[in-house]
Amino acid sequence: MxxxxxxxxxxxxxxxxxxxxxxxxxxxxxxxxxxxxxxxxxxxxxxxxxxxxxxxxxxxxxxxxxxxxxxxxxxxxxxxxxxxxxxxxxxxxxxxxxxxxxxxxxxxxxxxxxxxxxxxxxxxxxxxxxxxxxxxxxxxxxxxxxxxxxxxxxxxxxxxxxxxxxxxxxxxxxxxxxxxxxxxxxxxxxxxxxxxxxxxxxxxxxxxxxxxxxxxxxxxxxxxxGAYDQHIRRCRAEYRSRRDRLLAALPDSVLPQGISAGLHLVLQFPGDLPGEMEVLAACRRRAIGLEGLSGHWIGEPQREGLIIGYGAAAKHAFGGATQALREAIFEVT
Ligand SMILES: Cc1ncc(COP(=O)(O)O)c(C=O)c1O
The missing domain is CATH 3.40.640.10 (Type I PLP-dependent aspartate aminotransferase-like (Major domain))
Structure with a gap:
């Protein structure tokens, strides 16, 4: 500036x-x-x-x-x-x-x-x-x-x-x-x-x-x-590493999707079980605020799932948040 x-x-x-x-x-x-x-x-x-x-x-x-x-x-x-x-x-x-x-x-x-x-x-x-x-x-x-x-x-x-x-x-x-x-x-x-x-x-x-x-x-x-390119390269490396840590922490029972780009991925549960509300509530109990897929449909919701944004959490808080998410999923599955 x-x-x-x-x-x-x-x-x-x-x-x-x-x-x-x-x-x-x-x-x-x-x-x-x-x-x-x-x-x-x-x-x-x-x-x-x-x-x-x-x-x-x-x-x-x-x-x-x-x-x-x-x-x-x-x-x-x-x-x-x-x-x-x-x-x-x-x-x-x-x-x-x-x-x-x-x-x-x-x-x-x-x-x-x-x-x-x-x-x-x-x-x-x-x-x-x-x-x-x-x-x-x-x-x-x-x-x-x-x-x-x-x-x-x-x-x-x-x-x-x-x-x-x-x-x-x-x-x-x-x-x-x-x-x-x-x-x-x-x-x-x-x-x-x-x-x-x-x-x-x-x-x-x-x-x-x-x-x-x-x-x-x-x-x-x-x-x-050149600072913008440099910043994006640095962020890309950081987000890739967060995505990898998040994927590594997830139980095998969930299906992560949309993982190759961006700052969010989607988790689906086979047969939509447990239900989205139940998982979101377990996350909320651990102070993790996530959104579900349900609210994004035009008309009737067609599929449930969790939208996990991994870009915004503070660096020092990311590991703990990932662990808490894992525990929330274990609690309801
Ligand atoms: C799908 C989608 N489109 C666009 C944007 C950006 O909108 P804006 O440039 O108004 O912040 C976002 C959020 O960052 C988004 O998730």
């Missing part, structure tokens, strides 16, 4: 461009191309206050362009579905299987997907499905919103690049600093198909909201200096 402030031109303190600081948009274009394979140039990048903000703006723009419905993966996070619904379109759910979203079930003018690491199930959108999804979007003229919320954190395989690279004129790529730095920053970015750039820029201006310019300049500085 100090370095960014020191370098900032006088104009940095004026009313700022609604698309975001040119310095950050240029830096992001290069960063996203190299780190996620995104087809990006500064003209199609808009800086926003994270995925939630992008979702609100995009829902409004797409609704104004005639999209009365938007599809979400089922299960998914209700907060983003609510944001979409509050901004115009009706929300419908599309099933997710072991290969990701079932493209053959899609029949909406827009869809929101988490291809790198489906939230919450943790599956990665399979190569065949990626091709099918972008082909579907190209054939039907639908818009795909790619929520790349934890794409920087892949542990087991080669990096899985952004879906956007397959169809940059049909996919809106959305990135965020919520997993790499901190959710309170409220800083993210959209890489837009060209036909949407102007309407999204106008909607953004009309919303009156934009991230603080100094934060944007500091972010550009962080990336340019």
């Amino acid at each position: 100090r370095r960014a402030l020191h370098r900032a031109p006088m104009s940095a303190f004026d009313y700022t461009a609604e698309s975001g600081a040119p310095e950050l948009r240029e830096t992001l274009a290069a960063y996203l191309a190299r780190s996620r394979g995104v087809v990006a140039d500064p003209e199609r990048i808009l800086v926003c206050a994270g995925f939630s903000h992008a979702m609100a703006i995009l829902a409004r723009v797409l609704h104004a362009r005639g999209a009365d419905e938007i599809a979400f993966e089922n299960p998914s996070l209700h907060i983003y579905r609510d944001i979409a619904a509050r901004n115009g379109p009706r929300v419908v759910g599309v099933p997710v299987d072991d290969h990701g979203i079932t493209v053959s079930s899609l029949d909406s003018p827009a869809v929101v997907v988490t291809p790198a690491h489906q939230y919450p199930l943790g599956v990665t959108l399979a190569p065949g499905r990626r091709a099918e999804l972008t082909r579907w979007a190209e054939e039907t003229g639908a818009v795909v919103i790619e929520d790349d919320y934890d794409g920087e954190f892949r542990f087991d395989h080669q990096q899985v690049g952004a879906l956007q690279a397959l169809a940059p004129e049909r996919v809106v790529y959305v990135g965020t600093t919520s997993k790499t730095l901190a959710p309170s920053l409220r800083l993210g970015w959209m890489v837009l198909p060209r036909f949407l750039v102007e309407s999204v820029r106008v909607e953004m201006a009309a919303s009156g909201a934009r991230p603080a310019l100094l934060d944007q300049l500091a972010m550009a500085e962080l990336i340019e200096s």
Whole structure:
């Protein structure tokens, strides 16, 4: 922040461009191309206050362009579905299987997907499905919103690049600093198909909201200096080690899923026994706050399970929390 402030031109303190600081948009274009394979140039990048903000703006723009419905993966996070619904379109759910979203079930003018690491199930959108999804979007003229919320954190395989690279004129790529730095920053970015750039820029201006310019300049500085890459490499190693310790501590009776990426995994119990409520209660008794899968379905819950986020616990508390989780599972199985 100090370095960014020191370098900032006088104009940095004026009313700022609604698309975001040119310095950050240029830096992001290069960063996203190299780190996620995104087809990006500064003209199609808009800086926003994270995925939630992008979702609100995009829902409004797409609704104004005639999209009365938007599809979400089922299960998914209700907060983003609510944001979409509050901004115009009706929300419908599309099933997710072991290969990701079932493209053959899609029949909406827009869809929101988490291809790198489906939230919450943790599956990665399979190569065949990626091709099918972008082909579907190209054939039907639908818009795909790619929520790349934890794409920087892949542990087991080669990096899985952004879906956007397959169809940059049909996919809106959305990135965020919520997993790499901190959710309170409220800083993210959209890489837009060209036909949407102007309407999204106008909607953004009309919303009156934009991230603080100094934060944007500091972010550009962080990336340019190499410190952001270094930070992500360090975090990736730490999260991989946490994931491995967590997996090693789990009893054989549970089925961990979605383990190859991100900051969470899902635990399922064969035959859904014990029930989710029972396991969550045993965890709560040991002061472990977890969420279940049940609350993430659109309509009737279809499967139970535990969503275990391992990113946020303090380093010194992680071992004890893992042990307590193990004990909670033993207690109810
Ligand atoms: C599925 C999913 N999408 C997006 C985000 C990030 O949203 P935001 O950038 O608004 O913090 C999160 C949470 O970090 C998430 O779990």
